[in-house]
Amino acid sequence: MAHVLIVEDEEHIAQMIDATLALGGHTSAWCADGASAPERISSGNYDLVLLDVLLPGLDGFSVLEQIHGQDIPVIFLSAMQEVADKVRGLRLGAEDYISKPFEPLELLARIDVVLRRRGRAQDILEYGPIRQDLSSHTVTLNGKPVQLSPKEFDLLKVFLQHQGLALSREKLLSMVWGYEFMGESRTVDIHVQRLRQKLQLANKLVTLTRIGYRLESWK
């Protein structure tokens, strides 16, 4: 998975991002000020940079300007959520702009999108006998192909990408069906039920009372 540089002056936020990245299977390093960030980015072998905007020494926009020309994706993380700031960040060549406060899963999802765009994400997701190929859009169980509807495919992808994590029905709705989808959480239950049948996940894809679902880690 990816090796990420966190440029963030708030120690607690850096720790939180570090723990979040670890959940997604990424490794990370921490840089606490803007002045030394360009040096760190150039010298280290990072797949991605998470960059705060208000930094001591040198602000995030200037850091991005200094590393201009290096082929490394940058995502801004900032409490400044004025449209002008976002536009400025994206114009400078950032891949994304995430406003604080954000949820860990949202951060992971956006990182995944950026890595995929850069071809640095995995295209094959595996879970025991299940193998999901995102590029050819196929799923096999013990080597035999399994037919899944598009939504079932997306739902499986979310579960495989967040193994061992509790996912609420609302979260699943927004991640698979999109934020605009006004459907009921029953929809989620039906799709989960089908996944369990088609992929023999009855014991692994557990229901968490009043919360949602979790795909247990494969051991």
Added chain:
Amino acid sequence: MKLWQKIFLSTLALMVFSTTLVSVLLLKSTRDALWEREGQRAATQQRYLAGMLRAGVVSHRLQLGLVQLEEQDTRDAAVEVLSQQATDGYLMGFVLVDDSGFELLNNLTGTLEDTSLPEPPEDEPKATVYEVRDGGNTILCAMPITLESCQFRLGAAYNVADLQQELEEQALHTVLLSLSFSVLGAGLLLLLTRVLLRPLADLRESAKRIAQGSYEERLTVHGSDELAGLAEDMNQLAQAVQDRVEQLEAVAEERKVFIGNLAHEMKTPLTSILGFADLLYLPKDVSDSKRVKYARVISEEAKRLRSLSGKLLELTTLGSASVTLEPAPLRDVVEEVALSMRPVMTSSGITLSCFCPACDVDMDRELFKSLLYNIMDNGRKASQRDSRIDLAGRVEGDEVVLLIRDYGQGIPKEEIAKITRPFYMVDKSRARKAGGAGLGLALCQEITAVHNGSMGIQSIVGEGTLVTLRFPISGHREEADHEA
């Protein structure tokens, strides 16, 4: 109706009225004089006629060789003489009447409608009188005449048609002249009114523009008339409006910056809290060490939010000016603060020394203590271990001066002006670690202002900071007033 129309119309009416009046009066006096002259001329002619008649009658008597003519003979002679008298373009004819009113001769019948002679006034029966007849074309003159002791009245008509015509022409001229003068005057007046009132239209245009929001608009002032005065007043008005608007805009901008900063300051702890809370429940198993660490961060960040909201509340309360000040002994208050700060100072390895003169200051005790606490705590945060903080006070006139000195890292010169701004932090990460939200000195500034005092900060990097507080001594002013 527009002002220029009102001024124009009323002045025009006045002008036409006065020219007409003057020309009518002039015309009338000329006419009276002319008629008077014409009447005199007729009277002279009449007397000549009378003399001729008398001479004719006398010569008739002398021819007859008589001393006295009989009444009837006199009459006949008079009629004869008059009949022989030729008439011309001026003298139109005669009327002779005896004293009983009987017409002896009248060759005016057919020429003149009314041939009755004008009567003389009663107090002057002998006067020559005349009357204008036939619509002003004729003067009929009458005079008494005594011929051979017989009384007659002789009348004669004179043609004055050319005079009448002349008068009519003159009247026509006058009317035409006054009309053309009026038209000319009206034109000039119109021009003058428009020119004089032009600045008024400009004023209006500018006032409209100012009202529509271009507050920097100013009127150009020409001359020193009322309009120029009005323009000056409007300029002052616009200036006042502009000042006020700028002031309001500055306040709004300040508030916007404050709220923006506040949002930022709140989001930072919120990000950690939300993130770690999610991290606590998302995975199936969280190790004990992680759980404790995450919970500790959440708790710390929540405390930061609490302290931020507390300070915000204090700042808002101070702004609403609902603070009551009462005299309190300064030395006691300083000692209370020192006492409550000693444990923290000791644990940071800092020696605190206090000296304060005995005097009373009007204060809100809790706010005042919070002020001293904030400043001393700032000193503590800036200091290394085994350092010291000194508080010294002295009385200067009607003021008490408190000096709080630390020997810590100091503040860079270019930062000193900014450090009392809300949310301003010289070293953000250090301040955050120490639990600051950047509101302390802004709060101190407000508290000092509420106590009618002042706060000054001097600092040298690496040598420390000196905060100077000045407050009026309680009751001092009243005493000074008594002495005065």
